[in-house]
Amino acid sequence: MPHLSPNPDLAPALIVIDMQLRLAPAMADYQQVCARVDLLSQVATILELAHIITEQNPQGLGATDPCLVTPNAKVVAKDTFSAVQSEAFIAALEPLGESHLYLCGMESHVCVYHTANELQRQGHAVTVIADAVCSRNSDHKALALQQLRANGVQVCASETVIFSWLNSCKHPRFKEVLALIK
Template sequence: MLVDVQQKLLPHIDDNARLLRHCTALVRAADLLGVPVLVTEQNPRGLGATVEGLISPEHRVIEKDTFDATLNDAFVAALPSAKECVLYVAGAEAHVCVLLTALGLLRLDYRVELVADAVGSRDPANRSIAIRRAEQEGARLTSAETAIFGWLGSCRHPRFREALGLIK
């Protein structure tokens, strides 16, 4: 799940190059390995669409005006069954839409993995607080690389070399 990595927001995010690099690796690896990607855009008329080149037309994009995406009916309808999956959450801003969406997903009984190196905020202190809060509330922390290797499962996976190229 990619939360609000949008054109007018990204330039203001602390260490936005790191955020974009890890989000890009996650999206490309998900596409390569058949992992569904769900994207949210917060008020796209004001913040612009998702950063150009990050997603493709095949990805499901949900426009929202709520900070917690689970308060959006279209978003909830697009989610798979909570029993069937782990949701990997990445995006911006960590302390607002990412955190509030992760907490909403936890309330809906989803297993949530917060991809800590693929979330960002304008203020690094807010990012740190959001990561701690998500973990306190039951989200598990992971990294983009760990998520990708978890999806692969083994170096014997037929797409291993391609996926490895996305993180090196």
């Protein structure tokens, strides 16, 4: 199972799955999850990490919550539940090379689940950020995270991810990132 220790050969990349406003009212804990995804997006921007945002059927479900779209994010539309089956997503992923992919978004038991499993089966290092995913039903989220772990996908908290991205308190952007967390 991959772990969060920095591997210089695997650059981190943040993947935000389907955080679209039209879906938000139906989600359990959307505001808390949105705050976590926003924090992760801000840190990814500060650390200049690759950042991909997917939108499920944007013609029908609308755009990503605008507070989550950062200047360095690449937004891609998809109509498949697994982003891996989307040509636009694969095209956005290819330039990253071998990366450790950190997934957040919604819904935990559908698009996040299928994307994480498929990426992991293809040999990618994958971490799902537990406090940055949601579903309409909290039980569905819990079951999805349990099954992802059983399938070998790493699941952890957003702060664990952020501190792994920094690796050390000597990171030149440590204080700037720490200010966002406090």
